[in-house]
Every structure is written in structure tokens, then in C-alpha cells.
Amino acid sequence: MMARIDTEQFLKDLNDLRRIGAYRTGVHRPTYSPQDMESRRWLVEKLTACGLEASIDGIGNVYGRHKGPGPHLLVGSHIESQNQAGWLDGALGVVAGVALARAGLPVDVCAFADEEGHFEGGFLGSRSIIGELSEEEMDRSRSRNDGQPLREALAAAGLAGKPRMQLEPGRHKGFFEMHIEQGTNLESQGLRVGVVTGIVAIWQWLIRFEGQQDHAGGTTMAERKDAGLSAVRLLAAIDQEFPRVCGERSTWTTGRIALEPGAPSIIPGSAEVLFQFRDVAVPVLERMEQTLRRLVQESNRREKCPATLTQKSRATPAICDPAMMAALEAAAQDLAPGAWTRMPSGAGHDAQYIAKRMPAAMLFTPSIGGISHHWAEDTKEEDLALCCEVLGSAAERFLSA
Amino acid sequence: MMARIDTEQFLKDLNDLRRIGAYRTGVHRPTYSPQDMESRRWLVEKLTACGLEASIDGIGNVYGRHKGPGPHLLVGSHIESQNQAGWLDGALGVVAGVALARAGLPVDVCAFADEEGHFEGGFLGSRSIIGELSEEEMDRSRSRNDGQPLREALAAAGLAGKPRMQLEPGRHKGFFEMHIEQGTNLESQGLRVGVVTGIVAIWQWLIRFEGQQDHAGGTTMAERKDAGLSAVRLLAAIDQEFPRVCGERSTWTTGRIALEPGAPSIIPGSAEVLFQFRDVAVPVLERMEQTLRRLVQESNRREKCPATLTQKSRATPAICDPAMMAALEAAAQDLAPGAWTRMPSGAGHDAQYIAKRMPAAMLFTPSIGGISHHWAEDTKEEDLALCCEVLGSAAERFLSA
Numbered sequence: 001m002m003a004r005i006d007t008e009q010f011l012k013d014l015n016d017l018r019r020i021g022a023y024r025t026g027v028h029r030p031t032y033s034p035q036d037m038e039s040r041r042w043l044v045e046k047l048t049a050c051g052l053e054a055s056i057d058g059i060g061n062v063y064g065r066h067k068g069p070g071p072h073l074l075v076g077s078h079i080e081s082q083n084q085a086g087w088l089d090g091a092l093g094v095v096a097g098v099a100l101a102r103a104g105l106p107v108d109v110c111a112f113a114d115e116e117g118h119f120e121g122g123f124l125g126s127r128s129i130i131g132e133l134s135e136e137e138m139d140r141s142r143s144r145n146d147g148q149p150l151r152e153a154l155a156a157a158g159l160a161g162k163p164r165m166q167l168e169p170g171r172h173k174g175f176f177e178m179h180i181e182q183g184t185n186l187e188s189q190g191l192r193v194g195v196v197t198g199i200v201a202i203w204q205w206l207i208r209f210e211g212q213q214d215h216a217g218g219t220t221m222a223e224r225k226d227a228g229l230s231a232v233r234l235l236a237a238i239d240q241e242f243p244r245v246c247g248e249r250s251t252w253t254t255g256r257i258a259l260e261p262g263a264p265s266i267i268p269g270s271a272e273v274l275f276q277f278r279d280v281a282v283p284v285l286e287r288m289e290q291t292l293r294r295l296v297q298e299s300n301r302r303e304k305c306p307a308t309l310t311q312k313s314r315a316t317p318a319i320c321d322p323a324m325m326a327a328l329e330a331a332a333q334d335l336a337p338g339a340w341t342r343m344p345s346g347a348g349h350d351a352q353y354i355a356k357r358m359p360a361a362m363l364f365t366p367s368i369g370g371i372s373h374h375w376a377e378d379t380k381e382e383d384l385a386l387c388c389e390v391l392g393s394a395a396e397r398f399l400s401a
Numbered sequence: 402m403m404a405r406i407d408t409e410q411f412l413k414d415l416n417d418l419r420r421i422g423a424y425r426t427g428v429h430r431p432t433y434s435p436q437d438m439e440s441r442r443w444l445v446e447k448l449t450a451c452g453l454e455a456s457i458d459g460i461g462n463v464y465g466r467h468k469g470p471g472p473h474l475l476v477g478s479h480i481e482s483q484n485q486a487g488w489l490d491g492a493l494g495v496v497a498g499v500a501l502a503r504a505g506l507p508v509d510v511c512a513f514a515d516e517e518g519h520f521e522g523g524f525l526g527s528r529s530i531i532g533e534l535s536e537e538e539m540d541r542s543r544s545r546n547d548g549q550p551l552r553e554a555l556a557a558a559g560l561a562g563k564p565r566m567q568l569e570p571g572r573h574k575g576f577f578e579m580h581i582e583q584g585t586n587l588e589s590q591g592l593r594v595g596v597v598t599g600i601v602a603i604w605q606w607l608i609r610f611e612g613q614q615d616h617a618g619g620t621t622m623a624e625r626k627d628a629g630l631s632a633v634r635l636l637a638a639i640d641q642e643f644p645r646v647c648g649e650r651s652t653w654t655t656g657r658i659a660l661e662p663g664a665p666s667i668i669p670g671s672a673e674v675l676f677q678f679r680d681v682a683v684p685v686l687e688r689m690e691q692t693l694r695r696l697v698q699e700s701n702r703r704e705k706c707p708a709t710l711t712q713k714s715r716a717t718p719a720i721c722d723p724a725m726m727a728a729l730e731a732a733a734q735d736l737a738p739g740a741w742t743r744m745p746s747g748a749g750h751d752a753q754y755i756a757k758r759m760p761a762a763m764l765f766t767p768s769i770g771g772i773s774h775h776w777a778e779d780t781k782e783e784d785l786a787l788c789c790e791v792l793g794s795a796a797e798r799f800l801s802a
Contacts, residue, residue: 181619182616182618182619183615183616183618183619183620183621183624184620184624185621188624200618202618202666204665213775214584214771214773215583215584215747215748215773215774216652216654216656216677216679216747217583217584217601217603217652217679217746217747217748217749218582218583218584218747218748218768218771218773219584219585219652219747219771220584220586220650220652220747221644221647221651221652221653223584223585223589223771226654226655228655228656228658229636229640229655232633232636232637232640232655232658233637233640235630235633235637236633236634236636236637239630239633239634243622246622249621250622251617251618251620251621251622252622253617253627253665253666253667253668254627254629254630254633254660254669255617255629255660255663255664255665255666255667255668255669256660256663256664256665257629257633257658257660258663259655259656259657259658262656262657262659263656263657264605264654264656264657264675264677264713265603265654265656265677266654266656266774267654267656268655268656274665276617276665276666278617278618312665345618346616346617346618346619346620346621347616347618347619348618367619370615370619370620370624372615372616372619373616373667374614
């Protein structure tokens with residue numbers, strides 16, 4: 001028996017949700033904002049209408065619990081958006097969960113709060129539901145947008161003092177998350193479905209160079225301790241060396257270079273570089289780390305401005321469950337023969353935390369032009385509908401496997 | 402007859418002036434601030450006490466006119482400071498002018514307004530007095546500190562509507578400016594006097610790279626258009642190539658690198674680099690410009706992020722007058738045998754504008770540790786006194802030559 005996904009209603013739900021916090025063709029629903037809370041209440045109604053027992057917990061997670069017998073699946077993603085960002089992103093995976101529930105599949109549906117990290121820490125909802133968000137961290141966390149304490153934001157959203165839900169051990173056979181790709185791999189190959197093999201870990205670094213601030217006219221080139229120049233030389237060395245040690249799909253990014261004081265006629269006295277690399281394989285991550293450490297050491301032997309390397313995050317990559325991937329692949333091959341591929345997720349997702357408690361897998365839809373975290377983000381309706389059907393079919397296959 | 406410089410009174414004047422806008426061991430006297438205006442009124446009193454006819458004009462220039470017969474010299478510098486900066490800098494050259502007037506030398510003394518460029522344009526006073534500051538530019542100029550329009554600042558300082566003084570053609574045989582070195586050339590060679598050969602020209606550039614802002618996870622290395630990486634590669638190429646074409650004392654500086662949006666997980670969509678180089682010789686400046694243009698062209702042939710090069714300033718270097726330099730050298734050799742040298746000025750000074758209207762020359766005192774534009778800036782009292790005596794002696798020699 002194959003559950004029928006009502007793709008028309010699925011697309012209507014997505015477009016209804018798009019009206020909450022609408023911004024140009026996208027949405028603006030930062031976590032715990034009035035728009036975000038409106039979308040969570042909208043979701044509770046939708047889940048209830050599909051026969052689930054729905055509620056919002058003390059961190060803002062919306063959870064719809066299937067009332068019938070198991071085995072159960074957990075399906076979902078996040079519903080808040082980046083600022084002035086796209087209408088799909090996390091909302092897609094949540095509304096896909098609603099579609100599966102409507103089709104009668106035995107799924108619990110969850111919208112995890114603040115995957116987007118509007119508050120320090122990020123992934124508050126998925127970390128909370130697996131028991132990895134402490135009250136102390138909540139006491140400390142502040143909005144990255146305006147500095148508002150998390151506790152104040154929760155109180156303003158009417159969530160203060162509400163209990164925080166935990167996953168029920170043994171209830172779920174696995175977690176499925178559907179999401180937009182946020183890249184152009186699928187689109188550029190003319191593919192319509194991505195079966196995610198794993199979620200990369202991001203290792204973030206702060207590299208700080210200490211030089212000496214001086215007048216750009218009075219100080220000869222030989223006398224200078226130009227922290228900015230030492231930073232440029234290290235970044236050029238990374239650009240040379242990383243391709244020799246990286247994996248096939250590794251990425252590395254310098255997001256910020258800040259020279260102090262940053263004036264045209266002053267030799268920078270210090271420089272700060274935000275650097276990160278990503279991969280799904282720990283040995284590759286470790287090889288990139290070794291290379292980075294060696295290049296910093298070489299810089300410190302050669303340059304007059306000492307560099308200090310500080311690791312800001314060191315996550316563990318999440319490998320997707322082989323049986324769930326097999327179910328996704330079989331469903332994709334059935335519904336879109338030859339138009340799907342396996343691929344890693346370069347971005348972080350709630351699934352990486354849920355994967356600590358149960359088997360997890362992800363499905364990607366194509367992103368038009370690869371645009372993400374921008375209001376212009378979009379995906380073709382036929383791709384959205386197809387992927388929701390693939391998800392439903394995979395859920396059935398996995399449940400009956 | 403040798404004019405006697407009262408070095409004790411000279412040092413006392415400097416220390417009296419240091420109390421106006423005192424900040425730690427330095428001063429904070431931004432142009433047209435109450436502290437700056439207090440220092441200008443203090444100077445008017447000092448000049449009057451030395452027998453000069455003193456006034457403040459509509460751009461804030463303080464001018465003390467010698468009442469006796471010529472030939473006359475013009476002596477001076479600027480009296481405002483950078484923010485939280487040193488007590489000597491320009492104040493030294495102004496107070497040295499007072500000392501020469503006190504000794505009975507036929508000098509006019511001028512403190513030019515805003516050499517430090519607190520307002521857009523900079524060098525307002527010296528450019529005004531040679532007729533190169535238009536009313537239209539004054540209408541447009543704003544404070545670089547807080548955006549206040551120049552006209553408002555002049556009104557608040559009581560200068561609105563006052564006429565702006567022009568140099569009297571033919572009145573002066575030459576202009577002498579004494580200043581701190583703002584570098585460590587003198588100190589590192591154990592020297593006490595620097596005879597300036599010329600003032601470097603600064604050619605400033607904005608280099609802008611246009612890439613594509615993307616998610617640092619979803620976009621493969623091959624797909625990226627990372628504007629920051631293109632900037633780093635160009636800056637590394639400049640670091641390689643400029644030493645091959647520069648002059649002996651050329652300098653080049655990247656003061657700022659701004660990546661947009663500057664977040665850890667976003668591939669920079671654009672990058673802006675503030676770059677400048679300096680030299681006293683136009684052929685050397687032109688060689689560096691050619692090299693820069695070639696490297697930008699090469700970048701545009703190689704990189705996916707097009708670079709645009711915009712020249713922000715293209716000054717003309719000022720060559721010091723040979724007869725005035727000879728007078729300074731003879732005086733230095735007389736008062737500090739073997740303890741002086743010739744050197745270019747790497748920083749801009751009022752003398753570069755005054756040199757457009759009359760012969761000009763400059764004298765440097767050592768800067769302890771090369772510190773400049775910082776409250777810790779300092780020079781030994783014996784070096785200050787010696788250089789003031791060298792200036793007085795050189796003025797006499799040049800007048801009688």
C-alpha cells in the first residue's frame with residue numbers, strides 16, 4: 001500500500017506559511033519574533049488538523065505527536081528564517097512532515113527552534129530536545145541581532161517557564177529531514193533530488209596577528225611590523241597548500257579580515273582572520289588542521305608579527321544512516337529515475353544533532369541559482385512536489401524494511 | 402651677529418601648550434574643538450607678546466606678522482593634533498616659529514588649520530592660504546570623526562564669515578617647517594637632526610573586487626566567486642612584485658581589507674582594499690602605478706571576481722629648496738657635527754603646499770621609538786632644543802645668503 005501525498009495541499013501549505021512575515025518574495029521570521037511565533041501557532045493548527053497532538057515547548061519547539069501505534073518516524077526541520085531570507089529553507093522540511101502526517105503515515109513532526117542561530121549557540125531546539133542545552137547556556141545566550149538576552153526573548157514570546165520536551169527513547173525508528181540544497185550541484189547537473197550522505201563538520205578558527213601600529217609614511221618597509229601583510233601571506237599560503245590535502249568536497253573559507261585600526265595611512269597593528277573548513281570525514285578535517293597549524297608555525301618562523309591560532313568550534317560530522325539512505329535512493333529512482341544523486345551537506349542542519357539519538361537521513365531539493373539565506377531563494381514547484389513524494393515513499397519503505 | 406634662541410623659554414612654551422587638551426602624556430585637540438580653539442588663542446597671545454601682529458582667519462589659520470622690514474621668512478606648522486595623540490607633532494614647528502620671532506628674526510609665524518585631516522580634504526589651512534581651497538569644497542566637507550559639516554564646526558568655533566587670509570606674493574624668501582620625524586631613522590643611527598630632501602607624494606587607491614555572496618557550506622571551491630580570496634591573491638602579488646620596482650625609500654601599505662558581509666560562514670560577495678604607496682620621485686611613483694595596474698589586469702585575466710582600481714589621490718611630491726637645505730646642513734654641522742643626515746619625509750606636511758608658492762625646507766627631530774599619532778609620542782628635550790637652535794641658525798644663514 002502506498003500512502004498518497006497530497007502535493008497540491010503541500011504546496012498550498014507552503015504558500016500559506018510564506019505569507020507570515022512576508023518580505024519581498026521571501027520571509028523575515030527571526031526566532032521568537034511575533035512573525036516567528038505566529039508561524040509556530042499556524043503549525044500547531046495544521047498538525048492538529050492532521051490528527052496529531054501538537055504543542056509548543058519552553059524553547060519554542062513545535063511538536064506534533066502521532067496518536068496511533070508505531071513504529072514511528074520523526075520528520076521535520078526548522079520554521080524560523082534568517083533575516084530577510086528565503087521562504088523554503090527549513091520551512092520546507094516542516095511542511096513536508098505535515099504532508100506525510102496528512103497522508104496517514106505514522107510520523108511525529110517537529111519544528112526545532114533557532115536552527116538559524118539568531119541566538120548565541122544556535123540549534124537551540126534540536127540541542128534542547130536531545131538534552132544538550134543547559135539552563136546555564138540559556139542564561140548566557142543573547143541575540144546576535146540586537147543583544148537581547150534569550151530569557152527575555154522567551155518571556156516576550158510567552159514561553160518563559162514552559163517545560164522543554166525531550167525525545168522519547170526508543171519511540172522513533174529514524175529521523176528524516178528534507179531541505180533545500182543551498183548550492184548548485186543538483187541544478188548544474190540537471191538533477192532533481194539529492195540523497196545526503198552526511199553533514200559536514202565545521203571547524204572554525206580565529207587567527208590573530210600582532211604587529212606594531214605605525215605611521216605609513218615614517219616607517220620604512222624593513223622596519224615595519226605589518227600585521228595585515230603577515231595575514232595576507234598566511235592566507236596566500238593556505239590558498240596554495242589546502243588543495244594538496246583536502247578531500248573531494250572539502251571547503252575552506254575566510255569570512256572576515258579585520259585590520260586594526262583600518263585607516264589608509266596607518267600600518268595595521270593587529271589583524272584578525274575568521275577562517276573555517278568543512279568536511280564529512282574526520283581524517284580529512286584532521287589533515288586540514290595539521291596543514292593549518294604547520295602554516296601558522298612557518299609564518300611564526302618567517303614573519304615579524306606573531307600569529308596565534310584559536311579553535312572556535314570543532315564539531316563532529318554526522319553520517320547518514322545507510323538503511324534510510326537506501327530507502328531514499330529506491331524512492332528517488334522509482335519517482336525520478338536517473339535524476340538524483342548522492343551528495344554531502346555542506347551546511348549544518350538539525351539532523352546532525354538528532355543523529356546523536358537515532359538513525360537520521362536527509363533529502364535535498366534543488367536551489368534555483370544556488371541562492372540561499374536571501375529573499376530571492378526559490379525552488380521549482382514540481383521539484384518541491386517530487387521531493388515530498390520521494391520523502392513519503394522513502395518513509396514507507398524504511399518503515400516496512 | 403647670531404640671534405640667540407631662548408631654548409628654555411621654547412621648552413616652557415611647548416609644555417604650556419601641552420596642558421591645553423592634555424590626554425595622558427599627549428594631547429587631544431581635534432581641529433575646531435574647544436581645546437583646539439583655546440590653543441589658537443594661546444598662540445595669538447604668544448605671538449603678540451613677541452611683537453608680531455597676530456590674528457585668526459576664517460579657516461582657523463593663526464598668523465603672526467612681523468612688523469619690521471624684510472626680507473622675511475615664513476615659519477610654522479599646525480597646532481591641532483590627531484585624536485588622543487602626541488604633544489609635539491605640528492605644535493613643535495609652530496612653537497619653534499615663536500622662538501625665532503622672540504629671538505628677533507624677521508619671521509612671520511603661521512599655524513595652518515587641520516593639517517591632520519579631521520575634516521574631509523585635509524590640509525585646509527595651508528591649501529586655503531595658497532588659494533587652493535574653494536568655498537564649494539568647504540560647503541561639502543564633513544568631519545571624519547562624527548560627520549559634522551565643516552561650516553557648522555567653523556560657526557561653533559566662532560569663525561563663520563571671517564575672511565580667509567592669502568599669502569602676500571613676494572613677501573617671503575622661504576618657508577621653514579620643523580617637525581618630529583615620525584619614524585626611527587634618526588634614532589636607530591644615533592642622529593639628532595634630519596635635513597629633509599623632499600616630501601613624498603601619497604598615491605591612494607581603492608581596489609574593489611566583485612564576487613558572489615554564497616553559503617560557505619553549499620558552494621564547492623570550484624563554483625565559488627570568493628571576492629576575499631581574489632583580494633588576498635592580488636595583495637600577495639603586490640608583496641612579491643613591488644620590491645622589484647620600488648625606490649630605495651618607497652613605502653606601500655594596505656590599511657584596510659573589508660570583506661562583505663564579513664561573517665564566518667558566508668563567502669565574501671565583495672572586497673574593498675585601501676592601498677597606497679609613497680615616494681619623493683615621480684618616476685618611481687609611476688613605476689609603482691604601472692606595476693599595480695599590470696597586477697590588477699593579470700588578476701582580471703585569472704580570477705573569477707573582477708577587480709576595479711580607482712585612484713583616490715595623486716599628489717605631487719615636494720622637493721626641498723637646495724639653498725635652504727644648504728643653510729640647514731651648515732647649521733646642523735656647526736651645532737651637531739656628524740650627528741645629522743639628509744632624509745625624505747615619508748609623511749605629508751603643510752610644507753608641500755607652501756612649496757607651491759615659495760622655496761620651502763624642513764627639519765626633523767628624532768621620535769623616541771618612532772612613535773607618532775599616539776599619546777606616547779615624545780622627543781628628548783635636548784634634541785628639541787638643539788633642533789630649534791639649528792633652525793634659528795639656518796634661518797639667519799639663508800636670510801644673509
